[in-house]
Amino acid sequence: MSYIMGKEELLPLLTSNDIRICDCRFRLGTPDAGKSEYDQDHIPGAVYFDLEKDLSGIVGEHGGRHPLPDLTTFKGKLEAYGITNDTVLVAYDGGEGSYASRFVWLLSYLGHRNVQVLDGGYAAWKDAGYPIDTAGADYPATDYHIELNESVFASYEKVKEYTLKNPDDIVLVDSRESKRYQGIEEPIDKKAGHIPGAVNKLWTKVLDNGHFKKKEELQENFSDIDRDKEIIVYCGSGVTASPNYIALKEAGFKHVLIYIGSYSDWISYDDNPIE
Structure with a gap:
């Protein structure tokens, strides 16, 4: 399986109940910018994951500037977004590639079998004139089981x-x-x-x-x-x-x-x- 999905592949999947689009936009030094951009507009049905609040843990003496998040808390975030182990996950950022890729690696570490990065990110999506939305997404809560892939x-x-x-x-x-x-x-x-x-x-x-x-x-x-x-x-x-x-x-x-x-x-x- 490829870790990369093209925008043309994602477009016909927007109405699928088996897919969850994950907006990972972020700006280092301006930590609220990504969520503000998501609130302004995003791919229809997308849910938001923040690099420092969701994809990273609390910075301590060791562990680096973006340590692993608390996995129990992150599991709850996935469940609140209606994500199961079988959900197809597609992550995007502004087009930098790094923030969405962080999400892809993290979910791979959790043992998720089908997670990809949207090639070109949100910039490529908007440039193509593809649909965007301003409404927040609401999904029924689910159960998610972590199976660490060491x-x-x-x-x-x-x-x-x-x-x-x-x-x-x-x-x-x-x-x-x-x-x-x-x-x-x-x-x-x-x-x-x-x-x-x-x-x-x-x-x-x-x-x-x-x-x-x-x-x-x-x-x-x-x-x-x-x-x-x-x-x-x-x-x-x-x-x-x-x-x-x-x-x-x-x-x-x-x-x-x-x-x-x-x-x-x-x-x-x-x-x-x-x-």
Whole structure:
């Protein structure tokens, strides 16, 4: 199954009771902007998920800037939106790709079998002149059962072990800009550099004007990575690593995980080495 759905595929599904469209628009630094944009207009029937209130947990000493949400609370959110384990989920953001991809990874971690990102996001949808709505969505509550898929989740302990042993069967991928990876500049986190042993694959290179590139282009982008190895992807806080996760899966890599705490979690431990 592809993790990407085109707007042309979604259009005839708008009236289906088996699908739930998830609006994940967000702006870092302006946390209320995404919900305001949703209230202004959205894809008909869409429900709203906030990056920091829903798709992330409370920031603590460790765990990074966008840690995992409390799964019991998140489960309640899914149930309130009428989502079951069999619901087809399609997530979109403004066209950046990162926020919707975060939703896709999170639901994959919960064990959801059918979740996709809307290619091009809301910008592509509106540009096509497709239907929009201003009404809020109301669905009957359901039951949702979490069946964690640990094969897509890399814990801090796993990454720490990698830096100590540097195993040949794992590749650590840093999704941030080259200047941050190299430690030339660091506009957000308190320490500059990267986790030892990581290679740099900028997340925006898998996208073209908000659309994921074709499979062949994605394969070329990751051609220097052994597809038989386990790939652990990280970024600054576990958000922009998500498009790389989807792109790697689309390119045919089978063993792809996200270190959700990412670099901001790594540097929260003072004794951790940095390159």
